[in-house]
Amino acid sequence: MFDQPESFVTADGRTIGGVMMEMKNITLRFGGVVAIKDISFDIREGEIRAIIGPNGAGKSSMLNVISGFYNPQDGEVWYKGERRPSMKPFEVARQGIARTFQNIALFEGMSVLDNVMTGRLNHMNAGIMSQAFWYGKAQREETENREVVERVLDFLEIQHIRKTPVSRLPYGLKKRVELARALAADPKLLLLDEPMAGMNVEEKEDMSRFILDVNDEFGTTIALIEHDMSVVMDISDRVVVMDYGKKIGDGTPTDVRSNQAVIDAYLGVAHD
Amino acid sequence: MIYRESGDFSETYPADSQTFPIKFDRYRYYAVLVVAFLIIPFFINDYWANAILVPFLIYAIAAIGLNILVGYCGQVSLGTGGFMAVGAYACYKLMTAFPDISIVLHILISGGITAAVVTLFGLPSLRIKGFYLAVATLAAQFFLVWLFNRVAWFYNYSASGQINAPDRTVFGYLVTGPNTEAWAKYMICLVFLTFAGIIARNMTRGSLGRKWSAIRDMDIAAEIIGVNPLSAKLSAFAISGFFIGISGALFFSVYLGAVEVGEAFGIQKSFLVLFMIIIGGLGSIFGSFAGAAFMVLLPVLLKNILVGGLGWDTALAAHLEFIIVGALIIVFLIAEPHGLAQLWRIAKEKLRLWPFPH
Numbered sequence: 001m002f003d004q005p006e007s008f009v010t011a012d013g014r015t016i017g018g019v020m021m022e023m024k025n026i027t028l029r030f031g032g033v034v035a036i037k038d039i040s041f042d043i044r045e046g047e048i049r050a051i052i053g054p055n056g057a058g059k060s061s062m063l064n065v066i067s068g069f070y071n072p073q074d075g076e077v078w079y080k081g082e083r084r085p086s087m088k089p090f091e092v093a094r095q096g097i098a099r100t101f102q103n104i105a106l107f108e109g110m111s112v113l114d115n116v117m118t119g120r121l122n123h124m125n126a127g128i129m130s131q132a133f134w135y136g137k138a139q140r141e142e143t144e145n146r147e148v149v150e151r152v153l154d155f156l157e158i159q160h161i162r163k164t165p166v167s168r169l170p171y172g173l174k175k176r177v178e179l180a181r182a183l184a185a186d187p188k189l190l191l192l193d194e195p196m197a198g199m200n201v202e203e204k205e206d207m208s209r210f211i212l213d214v215n216d217e218f219g220t221t222i223a224l225i226e227h228d229m230s231v232v233m234d235i236s237d238r239v240v241v242m243d244y245g246k247k248i249g250d251g252t253p254t255d256v257r258s259n260q261a262v263i264d265a266y267l268g269v270a271h272d
Numbered sequence: 273m274i275y276r277e278s279g280d281f282s283e284t285y286p287a288d289s290q291t292f293p294i295k296f297d298r299y300r301y302y303a304v305l306v307v308a309f310l311i312i313p314f315f316i317n318d319y320w321a322n323a324i325l326v327p328f329l330i331y332a333i334a335a336i337g338l339n340i341l342v343g344y345c346g347q348v349s350l351g352t353g354g355f356m357a358v359g360a361y362a363c364y365k366l367m368t369a370f371p372d373i374s375i376v377l378h379i380l381i382s383g384g385i386t387a388a389v390v391t392l393f394g395l396p397s398l399r400i401k402g403f404y405l406a407v408a409t410l411a412a413q414f415f416l417v418w419l420f421n422r423v424a425w426f427y428n429y430s431a432s433g434q435i436n437a438p439d440r441t442v443f444g445y446l447v448t449g450p451n452t453e454a455w456a457k458y459m460i461c462l463v464f465l466t467f468a469g470i471i472a473r474n475m476t477r478g479s480l481g482r483k484w485s486a487i488r489d490m491d492i493a494a495e496i497i498g499v500n501p502l503s504a505k506l507s508a509f510a511i512s513g514f515f516i517g518i519s520g521a522l523f524f525s526v527y528l529g530a531v532e533v534g535e536a537f538g539i540q541k542s543f544l545v546l547f548m549i550i551i552g553g554l555g556s557i558f559g560s561f562a563g564a565a566f567m568v569l570l571p572v573l574l575k576n577i578l579v580g581g582l583g584w585d586t587a588l589a590a591h592l593e594f595i596i597v598g599a600l601i602i603v604f605l606i607a608e609p610h611g612l613a614q615l616w617r618i619a620k621e622k623l624r625l626w627p628f629p630h
Contacts, residue, residue: 067496093498105496107489109555110482118486122498124479128507134474139286142478146285185497 002044002238002252016237017045019078020221021066021189026075028061035061036072037245043189048215049223050232053242054265059225060102062242063191066223067099068092094122098182099191102225104174106166112177113162116152119184120145152184155217156210172203176210183214190214192224196231204228208235233257241265291473308462313455321454322527328568329461330522335548335560336472337515342546343554344476345508346488347397351390351409353541354416355513357533358386359520361426364435367448367525368428375440375447379464379521386517387510389416394509398502413542420533434532437525448525457526464522468515473557475511484508485555551604553613562612570597 007017021043028036036058043049051059064070065077068089077084079095087095098119107115124145126138153159156176161169166177175195182190195211196204208231214220226232232239233253241249241256243265249256256262280295282288292298316325334356341347349355362382367375393412397405420426427435439449446452447460475481483504486494495501524531531537544567552563571593578589608615 069492069496088500089492089495090498090500093496099496101493101496105490105493107486107493109489110485114482114485118482118494118497118499121479121483121486126479128475128480131475131478131480132471134478138474138478142289143285146289150285181497 007045010237014046014216015219016047019043020045020080022078023062023065024076024078026062026065026072026077028058028065028070028072034245036065038075039242039245039247040075041240041247041250043221043223044238045221046215046219047221047237048211048235049221050236050239051223051225051242052227052229052232052239053248056244057242058245059242060193063099063193063223063225066092066189067097067191093185096186096188097191098185098187098189100175100178100182100193100195102193102197104171104178106174106178106181108167109165111163111165112153112158112169112180113149115166115177116149116180116184117145119152119181120149122185123148148186149184152180155213156180156183172199172206175199175203175207179207179210179214183218183220187220189221189223192222192226194225194227196226196228204231211235289477291477305466308466313459316454316458318454321458323572324568326457326461326527328564329458329465330519330527331545331548331568332561332564333461333465333468333522334516334519334545335552335564336468336557337512337519338545339549339552339554339557339560340472340476340484340515341508341512343549343556343559344481344488345484345505345512347394347505347508348402348406349409349512350406350539350542350546351393351412351416352516352545353537353539354413355386355390355393355516356520356523356541357416357420357537358389359383359517360524360531360537361420361435361533362386362517363521363525364437364531365426365428367438367440371438374442375525376442376460379518379525382521383514383517386520387513390513390516391506391510394506397505397509410539410542413539417533417537420537432532434530435524436530437528440525448529450529452526460526461522464518468518469557469561472515472560476557480507488555547601549611551601551611553611553616556611556613558616559611559613562616566612570600 002016007015009015019042022040023042024040026036026039027034039062051062053059061070065072068087068091071086107118110118124141126136126141130136130138150159153162156179158173158176158180161173166174169177179192179195192211196207199207211222211224212235215222224236236253238251239249239253239256240247241259241262248261248265249259251259280293282293287293292301312325334352338349338352341349359382362385363378366373366378366381370378393409396408400408421433427433430436437448439446439451441447442460445456447456476484483494483499486497486499487501487504491501494504520537523536528536548563548567549560550563551566552561553559574593574596575589578584578592579586
């Protein structure tokens with residue numbers, strides 16, 4: 001199904017559109033170290049795309065290339081049919097790409113509500129005078145965006161902690177708040193860097209449910225990195241497998257599971 | 273029992289995001305305003321104005337300004353004294369060049385000029401952080417003091433090198449110059465402080481404030497959600513500079529009347545205002561007020577106790593005062609590193625539960 005260019009409907013009734021983001025021959029070097037070697041893959045609209053691989057395979061670097069932290073030395077990033085020039089992370093964010101981090105990057109000094117409200121910053125543009133006197137647009141857009149944020153809090157079931165400072169929350173909830181902040185931005189493409197790292201089974205189930213719900217209800221395209229194979233195989237539509245900066249597999253979970261190179265990378269091979 | 277939030281339900285988002293969502297807090301705030309505007313002016317005398325109230329009001333404005341930069345945006349600055357001097361000299365030049373224009377306007381424009389200068393000195397913050405930025409702003413402090421000392425144009429080529437505030441009126445009442453009455457000095461500073469407080473609070477609770485706090489807490493994450501670090505940091509420098517400039521202009525024109533730059537706006541002033549916000553509480557408007565009150569009142573209080581109460585020698589008392597203030601600051605910071613604002617918050621939380629601790 002994924003080899004056809006037009007949109008199609010999956011077995012569970014979701015619509016997968018055309019190519020939204022395409023990485024073409026990306027190479028990223030840090031000095032002499034080659035983190036990503038000539039990798040190409042695409043992300044289609046509405047799908048859940050997983051990037052997997054052993055430690056140090058270059059997965060996070062790949063995500064950082066997409067979100068604009070790193071500019072690759074070679075290769076092109078195409079987004080929505082246009083070649084993307086090298087951009088700063090905040091410019092990428094304004095194009096509708098949001099992300100979460102492997103080690104939580106929340107604003108510890110602020111409440112949950114304020115944290116999630118920061119996700120709406122790109123939708124707020126009241127002038128400085130309006131803000132200074134809290135009159136007109138500043139007040140109006142605060143209320144409008146608050147409504148959006150409350151919907152996200154409701155969706156992720158964290159309404160009850162909205163006024164709690166983030167620094168007081170346990171790890172699992174922090175992860176959820178970070179997802180809420182990314183979602184509040186109303187992204188077209190959501191990048192999740194190990195959303196389930198360090199969670200127990202129950203929390204993983206919750207998080208998987210949220211990811212599927214986000215994809216299902218808002219039609220958000222999701223690209224995620226994850227180590228838990230059972231989760232990846234369960235929730236993703238297509239998987240890219242990386243090892244030592246190279247792509248060794250790409251396809252649906254079933255394809256990837258039977259790919260010899262992938263099995264070798266994960267289980268190791270006998271050297272003679 | 274006194275301090276309760278039960279029964280206070282916010283039914284709309286604006287009601288929930290207002291400055292004082294709890295009714296009791298709101299009434300207390302109105303009460304403070306009434307006392308400050310309608311009662312104190314009738315009882316104020318020269319001693320209270322010059323020793324306590326006017327310096328408190330002016331330092332509170334400076335503290336609010338610095339708190340926006342350091343407490344909210346996380347950019348350390350040691351140039352406050354120099355930036356206040358910019359406000360003072362801008363105000364002096366404007367007062368002497370355009371004597372017919374209202375002093376209120378002059379003070380506001382001085383704030384604007386200071387904002388521009390501070391933004392300029394804030395440019396390095398895009399590259400450097402923390403202690404290194406502090407050192408860069410320290411350079412601004414010394415450079416500005418040197419500039420106002422050496423370039424005679426700034427003090428209109430006066431022989432003494434000082435600047436003196438000419439007499440200016442607001443609504444027919446004298447607010448600057450040696451013959452100003454205590455209540456007039458108090459009122460003009462109070463009006464500026466009230467506006468500074470309200471504006472600072474509005475800015476810090478809206479999208480601008482969230483941008484600043486995001487940069488302070490984690491600049492990488494701030495960038496990934498779409499905050500342009502350049503504009504966020506520079507806007508913090510500019511708005512901080514605006515308030516600091518106003519406080520400098522008031523400090524010169526209303527409070528001191530005559531200023532020699534190295535004496536009035538030296539490095540000690542930078543540290544004084546920084547201590548105020550650290551003791552008061554970083555990232556809190558209330559903390560700026562509390563810190564300014566603490567640093568202005570403590571020396572006066574000690575002096576009254578040591579000289580007036582115990583009858584000590586003035587010189588001895590003055591020296592001991594330094595030691596005691598210094599020691600108290602250290603003790604205080606060990607006991608409550610997050611400042612008076614945090615103590616206040618804890619007290620409120622305790623009161624909320626009192627008398628039933630569970």
